[in-house]
Amino acid sequence: MKISTKGRYALRLMLDIAIQGPGQPVPLRDVAQRQGISDKYLEQIVTQLSRAGLVRSVRGAGGGYLLTRKPEQYTVGEILRALEGSLAPVACAEEGCTCEHIDQCVTVEVWTQIREAVNSVVDGITLADLVKRYHEKCRGQDT
16 A cells, blocks of 8 residues: 555645644645645645645635644544545455455455554544654754
């Protein structure tokens, strides 16, 4: 299983917005510059994040994007799923699989364990955890 570039950049975008502080709209072009990501590509990503209710836009001078909740209320899994969909390694490990061989398949147990392990990790890390790690790693550097 691989996380796409969109998923990785979505997490970086959300982290960047969270680092800039609560209530402060963050212009997308500033994020693009700090993160070294095309602003056009970030526009596609922020649209999906907005549709998922994870960010909201503020129009006009001093506008940009804001988180819709506190960083501790987001999980990495929620952010990744907004762009990636299910994080199951194969379709038969997804909830509600209707494969005709599911009752006799032994390998589905492996795929299900992988899905559960991945979900446990990404759902156990919040955006606030990443902000904290950022500040610990980048102490004294510009944001």
